[in-house]
Amino acid sequence: MSENIRFLPSGSTSMLVELDGLQEALNLLDSLRAQLPLGVRDLIPAARTIMVDYDPAIVSSDALVQLISNLDLSAQAARHGETFEIPVIYDGEDLRDVADHLGCTQTEVIRHHTEATFTVAFTGFAPGFAYMTSDDPIFNVPRRGTPRVRIPAGSVALAGRFGGVYPSDSPGGWQLIGRTPLKMWDLSRERAALLTPGDRVRFMDLERTGASKSPKPAKSLPKKRSPEKGGIRVIRADRPALYQDLGRGGCSGQGVSTSGAMDRESFRRANLAVGNVQTEGAIEIAFGCFELRADRPITVAVTGATCPLTIRTASGQQLRATHGEAIALDEGDELVLGFPDRGSRSYLALRGGFAVDPVLGSVSVDTLAKIGPDPITEGDFVIPAGRHAHAVGLGGPSPQLPDDKLPVTLDVILGPRVDWFTPNGVETFLEQEWVVTPESSRIGIRLAGARTIERIDDAELQSEATVLGAIQVPHSGQPVLFAADHPLTGGYPVIAVVAAHHLDLAGQLPIGARIRFKAAGGKDHIVGEISR
Structure with missing residues (x-):
């Protein structure tokens, strides 16, 4: 049987592999996971695609294309995972509409749903949201014409050929047929997501059975320690600062x-300046206007957005501090960050690091997933960890920063879905100037232009993985540049991805910045398509 595989560029270090359907995508996923190619860092499956994230210093895109095109995808591998029974109260608002669409009664919908075995194909949209396929072919229902603004956590839903359970309150357009008391996402568990790819699920009618076998208890993580009293006091924070x-x-x-971190190079430079390892957690401060008071002698450094730095000593003196270099503070000294004249995010590193508990292996605050330590606000204390550090040094030349008075050019790699747009739409994207709007955040940088990007049609894209720097174009035609806290999957076509060497620059774009996009290699878009 002939299979069509398309290899679509998705930035400097990823490619989107598109197949005929979900089963082919899962077959490819299983084949790659069985013997993970050297240099492949992650594989993210979706409805008919696999996002392959790789290290180009180890393996080239050409080598991956050759390897994948030679795989035998005809065999369906057995998917391994745990089996869960999920109790459901079948009182969903859309149960009647689903029954009408399927041509059966509500009771029959419930019977089909409880007799079927669902398998987690992939995850995305939100932490803990599992896209599940059913062994009962009856389930194929359209999304709602108008998405709901809020769907409660625990809602059991259907859309297309997928089933799912909403792990948290969120907007959504799936058809609601019931609800479960089980938590799909719980950071107190060793595995926060109840369901991961390969797991199997049987839904149980709670009203009929009266009780259900719950999934076996997951090992709990140790409780977070209470914050210590005292420490370095934050005496001003116009906006919450974030550990990253x-x-x-x-x-x-x-x-x-x-x-x-939104600007990883500046983050690394801050740690190097105080002698930390480059991965040590630091504080990301948006738009300056931040002050702290030392309760002991400390050494810090500030990099990233260039904001005025002032030391107010305990004796009342005011001294200028140097951006990007180690700053020694005595007990009672205060460090003042003003509003930046270039860039938007500063990084404050402390020699020896901060004492903060990691979540899922990182101290980064993910503002979309609501994962990580609490934001830092005025009146909080941050505690030095006192870890081993090396000699302080310079972090090297300062990286490029945007200036809101001059347009910024970002190099992009067209694709993976540039063919969803008209030639005029692509020209609009590349030729006109875009402005960063106040609605921008760590999730996405929202852009506005005089002309909208024209699509070929209004077809709905099946969910697929997205990457840092992806530029997604919703129906409004005004693009959104995905930033550090972007969703794992998205449902709008991505016209281009910011090149790796400009990701940090994009992470420093202030509100009001004017930007243009320049296609790497020109406007030509090359899609590798292989018939097998």
């Missing part, structure tokens, strides 16, 4: 993206 590091890799199976 280089992110939490290896959590895509639970529906969690990497997160981490």
Whole structure:
């Protein structure tokens, strides 16, 4: 049987492999996981695609294309995972509509749903959200015409050929048929997501059975320690500051993206300046206007957005401090960060690091997934960890920072879905100037332009993985540049991805910045398509 595989560029270090359908995508996923190619860092499956994230210093895209094109995808591998029984109260608002669409009664919908075995195919949309396929072919229902603004956590739902359970309150367009008291996402468990790819699920009618066998208890994580009294006091924070590091890799199976510092090079430079290892957690401060008071002699450094730095000594003197270099503070000294004149995010590193508990292996605060330590606000104390540090040094030349008075050019790699847009739409994307709007955040940088990006049609894209720097175009035609806390999957076409060497620059874009996109290699878009 002939299979069509398309290899679609998705930035500098990823490619989207598109297949005929879900089963082919899962077959490819199983084949790659059975013998993970050297240099492949992550595999993120979706409805008919696999996002392959790789290290180009170890393996080239050409080598991966050749390897994947030679795989035998005809055999369906057995998927391994745990089996869970999930109790459901079948009182969903859309149960009657689902029954009408399927041409049966509500009782028959419940019977089909409880007799079927569901298998988790992939995760995404939100942490702990599992896309499940059923062995009962009856389940194929459309999404709601108008999505709901809020769907309660625990809602059991159907859309297309997938079933799912909402792990948290969120908007959504799936058809609701019931609800479960079980938590799909719980950070107190060793595995926060109840369901991960390969797991099997049987739904139980709670009203009929009266009780249900719950999943076996997961090992709980140790409780977080209470904050110590005293420490370095934050005496001003116009906006909450966030602990960040280089992110939490290896959590895509639970529906969690990497997160981490928006400007990674500036983050590394801050740690180098105080003698820390480059991965030590630091504080990310958006738009300056932040002050702290030392309760002991400490050494800090500030990098990233260039904001005025002032030391107010305990004796009342005011001294200027140097951006990007180690700053020694005595007990009672205060460090003042003003509003930046270039860039948007500063990084404050402390020699020896901060005493803060990691969540899922990282201290990064993911603002979309609501994962990580609490934000830092005025009046909080941050505690030195006192870890071993090396000699302080310079972090090297300062990286490029945007200036809101001058347009910024970002190099992009067209694709993976540039063919969803008209030639005029692609020209609009590349030729006109875009402005960063106030609705921008660590999740996505929202852009506005005089002309909208024209699509070929209004077809609905099946959910597929997205990457840092992906530029998604919703129906409004105004693009959104996915930032550090972007969702793992998305349902709008991605016209291009910011090149790796400009991701940090994009992470420093302030509100009001004017930007243009420049296609790496010109406007030509090359799609590798192989018939087998």
